[in-house]
Amino acid sequence: MARRQTIGVRSENCTGCQLCKLACSFIKTSSFSLSHSYIQITRLGTAEQYEVSFTPECDRCGFCVNYCGFDAIARSGPSPAPAGRLQSATGGLDLGD
Ligand code: SF4
Numbered sequence: 001m002a003r004r005q006t007i008g009v010r011s012e013n014c015t016g017c018q019l020c021k022l023a024c025s026f027i028k029t030s031s032f033s034l035s036h037s038y039i040q041i042t043r044l045g046t047a048e049q050y051e052v053s054f055t056p057e058c059d060r061c062g063f064c065v066n067y068c069g070f071d072a073i074a075r076s077g078p079s080p081a082p083a084g085r086l087q088s089a090t091g092g093l094d095l096g097d
């Protein structure tokens, strides 16, 4: 079973590239599908601003974090969260091992 951890989110860094969604769908369904992902990237209005969120099916495996090159999502499990506006995507849900 994958180790679950807290995933920190900085939505203001998100570019909407969707790589995290493809990574999630691949690791969870063995296919690349934007519609079969447990991370959601929502464009806010017409601006290039996005909100990052997770569906209830997300098990906090952290795989998607490896594919975000913009620090919009990050592991914040045992390590201290980076300073700034890092928000917990889990509402404090850190299930450890
Ligand atoms: S942490 Fe959640 S969204 Fe990311 S790859 Fe794992 S299940 Fe998917």
Ligand code: SF4
Pocket: 013, 014, 015, 016, 017, 018, 019, 020, 021, 041, 052, 067, 068, 069, 070, 071, 072, 073
């Ligand atoms: S969270 Fe990262 S990988 Fe996902 S769409 Fe935003 S910038 Fe791209």
